[in-house]
Amino acid sequence: MKSTIVSWLQEGNITVPAILFSEYRNLNLNEYELVLLLNIMTFIEKGNQFPTPEELSSRMTVSIAECNEMLRRLIQKGCIEIIDEYSQDGIRYERYSVIPLLEKLVEQFLMKNKRVDEANKKSEETDLYTCFEKEFGRPLSPFECESLAMWMDDDHHDPIIIKAALREAVMSGKLNFRYIDRILFEWKKNGIKTIEQAKNHGRKFRNKQQQNRKTSQEDSEQSPTVPFYNWLEQ
Template sequence: MDELIDYRCVDFQKLLILKAKSLHLSDQQCYVLLLIMTLDEIGVKPITPLQISKICSLSVQKLDDILMSLVDKHWISRQNGSLNLKPLQRLLLDQNEQSTDQDIDLVGIFEDAFGRSLSQREVQLINSLKCQGYDDEMIVDALNESVKSGVITFRYIEKILDNWARYGVTKRYAPTNVSTHQEVEQSIKDYKWWENHE
């Protein structure tokens, strides 16, 4: 089905207008999505909030709020500073990927790590990380990495995420098989070196 998206076999603008009400999109959200689709269709790259603000009458603050809500609902994503419509296109084609993410309380996790309440500026920094396309799990992994390093600052966390994005890391910690590790340790503990006859 991704071929339908890649080869532009479907008119997603018409499909969006027809399905906007059933997706519970507000008129402004629908309008912004149509603007993004139009910019994509005419070949504007990268599609950024600044590019959108040049062709619409919404204030920059209102546009940011709408884009943030669309990113939070996983209808669009941000990759390397550019907006990506594939999540919405899959949703319109009824291919919505089942999200395995539970809603993570990022502010609570950060407050626990920092040992204090976050300022409004720090909460905005967390939101900006989400707007850049990082999912909640990656942000938490970067926070854990900074805690291990003993450098708990937002700048350091952002640099960790930037490095991971540059090298294509999508999941920081692969699941490990703990039982195998314990079995190996047990076999080492049980090794009777004194019985080794050469």
């Protein structure tokens, strides 16, 4: 019993990228070709770099001829390749390489992440337009939509930062695009990239604004034309 378990453990394991199971259809592979690839990887892992169609067929429910045909298709699809090498004794030998398969999986992984990022960006942009329309209480004009797009595409402001600037404008009682644009300009000039930085900067600004108003009130009797301090006048 113990020797049986030891023999089972000695069979070892192979490392298979999980993405292979989720993306093999996108690589135009069927289930038989997937299992054939797994068997090739198993043989390579155990030191047999070039298993024969007979050896591969013996592990599957396909004939040797069918196995040969699948190997040919895998090479055509760029999932495996046969590499010629020479030993230290100068003996020529061949081996299978699954590097092309791994490269394709990397491409699929990057493309999948790109699609997710694009979907998230689109969702954030939609949510951003909704936030603005909710605060303004009306649909945005074409000019306002273009301004939003420019903030994201040309000025590269994160939608979260744009929302923070919108909140800042609401709190300041100056809900207009020119004022929000000025806030974003000042934040970018001061290297503000996070919500926490924006909040701290906003608090400092409002404190300064309140101090200016207090000074204005104290000096109103002597100088009634003191200007109101806000973002647009920085």
